[in-house]
Amino acid sequence: MADAKVIPFDDDRSRTGASPRPVRRRPGTGRRKGAAEAVAVREVPVGAVPGQPDREQPGGSAVGAAGAAGAGTAGTGATRETGPVRNAADGGRGAAGEPPVADSDGYGTRGGPGAWDRRLAGGLAFLRRRLTGDYEVDEFGYDKELTDQVLMSLVRPLYEKYFRVDVKGIENIPSDGGALVVANHSGTLPLDGLMMQIAVHDKHPAGRHLRLLAADLVFVLPVINELARKAGHTLACSEDAERLLQQGEVVGVMPEGFKGIGKPFSDRYKLQRFGRGGFVSTALRAGVPIVPCSIVGAEEIYPMIGNAKTLARLLGFPYFPITPTFPWLGPLGAVPLPTKWTIQFGEPIPTDGYPPEAAEDPMLMFNLTDQVREQIQHTLYKLLVQRRSVFF
Structure with a gap:
C-alpha cells in the first residue's frame, strides 16, 4: 500500500504527475476549435467576487460551495477555470450585478447580444420568405x-x-x-x-x-x-x-x-x-x-357631433363625420x-x-x-x- 498512487476526486492528474487517461468521445461530440478559450471565461471560484475573500453569493449557495471545494488547494496556486454560469435566482445575471453571461453556443440571455442576433436572423429569414414567395395564404387571402x-x-x-x-x-x-x-x-x-x-x-x-x-x-x-x-x-x-x-x-x-x-x-x-x-x-x-x-x-x-350627408354622397361614403377636431384641425383632427x-x-x-x-x-x-x-x-x-x- 506504500507505493499506491492517490488520485484526487476531480481526476486532475496534472497536479499529481500521473499520466492522463485517454478520453473517449462519441462520434460528433468532439470539442470545437477554440472551445478551450471560450470555456475559460473567469478564473475565479463560482460565487466569489473578484478582489474580495471568497464567500457565498445570494441565490448561488450550492454552486458557490461546489466552487470552493473544486478550486485549487491552499499553497498550490491553482485556480478553477469556470465556464459561463448563469444564476437562476437573479434572472441570469452574475455576481455583484454583472451583465448576463453568454451561453457557450454564442447566444445570450434575454436582452443580451445573442437575443438581438436571433431577432436579426429571424427578420432576415422573414424577408427572404417574402421575397421568394415561400409563405402560405389561405383561400380567403389570410396571411x-x-x-x-x-x-x-x-x-x-x-x-x-x-x-x-x-x-x-x-x-x-x-x-x-x-x-x-x-x-x-x-x-x-x-x-x-x-x-x-x-x-x-x-x-x-x-x-x-x-x-x-x-x-x-x-x-x-x-x-x-x-x-x-x-x-x-x-x-x-x-x-x-x-x-x-x-x-x-x-x-x-x-x-x-x-x-x-x-x-x-x-x-x-x-x-x-x-x-x-x-x-x-x-x-x-x-x-x-x-x-x-x-x-x-x-x-x-371621435365624438361625432354632425354628419355632412351631401359630402358623404359625393364621396360614396355612408356618412362624413364632423367632430370637435375634424375637419377643423386638418389631418391632426383625425388623431x-x-x-x-x-x-x-x-x-x-x-x-x-x-x-x-x-x-x-x-x-x-x-x-x-x-x-x-x-x-x-x-x-x-x-x-x-x-x-x-x-x-x-
Missing part, C-alpha cells in the same frame, strides 16, 4: 405570418399604450373549434374591430385568431382591401362565415354595421338594430356557440382621443342543441338575436357604471 409579425405589431402600441385595453372574460371563447363573437360597433372609424382582434390573439390562452366579417366598402378601397384580406378579414356574408366556422375558426361580427359606427355622440352606447338575425342562422347551421362581446371606450375616440377601453366577452350561448331545421325558424332566430342584443346592452350599462373616467 398568418404577415399578420402576426407585422400587421399586429403595428397596431399593438395603440392597444397597449394608447387605449390601454382591459380584457375580461376571454376564457368564454373556446380553446378549439368554431365560435361566433358578436360585438357592438362604434367609434366613427372601425378601430374597435382591430382592438378586439388583438385582444383575442394576445390574451386567449390558446392564442386564437379572430376572423372579422367586414362590410363591402372595406374591399373596394385600394390599400385597405389588401391589408384587410391579409389580416384575415372577409366579406360579411353568411356563406363565408359558415365556411370559416365549419373550419374551426373564431369569427367576429358586428351586426350594427354602419348604423353603429356612424351614430351621433348623443346616442353613444345605445345599440342600433341588429339586422335580420343572419348571424344567428349562420351559428345554428354551423352548430357553434355565440359569444356576446361588449366594448366600452370606443364611442369617445383619436386616448380613451380607456374595456372589452368583455360574455357567457357563450350554445346552438348545438337545436335541430337542423332550426336555422330556418324565424321566431327562433328573432329570440336568439334579441337575447344576444340584450346581453350586450346590459353588459355595456354595467361597465359604464363601473367606469370611473373616460380617459383613466
